[in-house]
Amino acid sequence: MGGLLTEPFLVSLLYGAVTAGMPLLLAGLGEQMSEKAGVLNIGLEGMMLVGAYTGFVAAYHSGSFWLGYLAGGLGGMLTALIVLLLCIRRGLNQIVIGIAITVGAEGLTSLLHYVQFSRSYPRLAAAPVLALPLLRDVPVLGRGLFSHNLLVYLAVALVFALSWMYRSTYLGLSLEAAGNQPAALDAAGVDVVHTRSLAVLCTGFLAGLGGAYLANVGAGIFVPFMTGGAGVIGIVLAMLARGRPLMVMVGAALFGASLAMTTALQVAGIDIPTDVVQMLPFAVVMAVLVVFGRHSMLPSALGTPYTRGER
Amino acid sequence: MPRRRRVIGSIILAAALAGAVCPFGATSVLAAQPMALAIMLPEEPTDYGWNQQAFEAARDVAAKYHWKFMPASGLGYGDVHAALRELADDGASLIIAHASGYNTAAPEIGAEKHVPVAIVDRPNESRPGAVADYTLSGREGAYLAGALAAKMTRSHTVAIVVAAESPPWNTQSAAFAQGARITDPAIKVLYAVIGPAAYADVAGGRRVTESVISAGADIVFGQGDRASFGIMQAVETKATGSAPVWFIDQLGDKSSLDKGHLLTSVVWNLVPVYTAMIEDLKRGTFGTHTYSIRLADDSVRLLHTTYIPARIWADIDALRTQIVSGALKVEPVWDAASVRAMMSSVAAPPK
Structure with a gap:
């Protein structure tokens, strides 16, 4: 594999790993917040897909990646409104509604793509990159890890901000209580429905943002079904991360790195069946997170609608 | 009376034998009116590739025979039993199940509803009168594309990026590598699969593709459905003015979407295949043989773009003539392991 160790190739692999991991990170962080508050957001994939579509449309028509991100987040949030209204307010089954959201989002975005873009397939220019001073000069790592779109750095900062929020703030405590002891939270004078609603809207925004990043930076184009299960992987990451945002980031990074490794192994001409190579990202993430997260506890009220006074 | 009984018995026996040989009674199917050609597609026929080429060919063939055209698109890759039953109940005389994921359900429902079906990627599953396989290979065109890539590359490294290792794409990958090597024995041919059935994985x-370009490839042969737009995007955004990178597509013609990087495409035309299916139904030979596409009848052709210098195109045309005449044979390589064995690594010399 000696010939693999050229700087451009290694840079490309690292860059690709970060780009592939970013949508999972954002979606996983969002799902984690929902789950902490007791809402199982199975429709994460649908929220990502809507975010990918709205994000792409906004970026394409405005020429601004930031407007694209905003539109993507709002698209995801709008989709999450369905969960808010039907599951949190009306107490309908979260799994059924979640599946319906994903299927509906697939159909809706496919239809919209068909009407708007199926003959023209517009594509965006390369996303603007911010190279971090000093770090950008580190060989290989500088261009692979520290020369990315600004959203990447903001997402990493968000990981630490959420960690702090869950650990040290009243809001973090309220979210956790909404998932574990909603009646106690209610007795303490905090509105459980409002707390869960806030969490679900934030989930929608983050999932939509992840979708917008996938479409605008990862692909530069929107096509139907383009999330390809990223939302499901986001749910798995959130569940295995034991409520810790940092572990979601570790899982997303591992997944991205493993995807890059599959390309490296193939390009290196390693004689392993492609199916085995392609299993690598899923196997690595599952193995690592299961080992480190085997004591994980899901919130006791996860997936259960809350009605005041009901036992 | 005994003689009359023998005659009736003979007729019954003959009918039973005919039924055994031709289980769905192709003749009776064709006698039914009106005739209808149904095609099932996993995605919408707007991908400038697998779905669109099949849709347009089926539509044209249906029009040619004055058959009703019954398209069912965007069916995905999941369970299609219900869609198959619906098409059969709606009067389809032939159902073309245009995805490898349908090749289990289609023969089942075809047998249940007594409608002949055409499937892909199961050459050994053909049954006279009932099931015909049309696992196609545009390998002759891919061979020419490989030769063209070898003549056009400046880095002497080309790459093949595929969305999945399906048998038709395997043959094209192998032929591309062979065509490149025959032209430039020292050329490196890199190979990477995007993911398991990553047909829509544009990201x-x-x-x-960005990785293989970083590994030195300046011409990328991309085989994917919608994923090919991601390959195209990588070529467009990764290329710099001083170091052009070219994209070679397959199945369809994306010229109208090109931003200056589409070198050529191995274009498929399925009209001869679907025409042959209907002719076979008429003759009662449906399901007795497989179908193919080739340079000789232009069911496979290499797209001639303005980026290809006339001198090089003349060389490619000469190579085409050799293949058409039979002087040069491009043998199919269907399995993925054999394809991978033909590729180079960035470290190792070409095998």
């Missing part, structure tokens, strides 16, 4: 297509 993956872009990521993998």
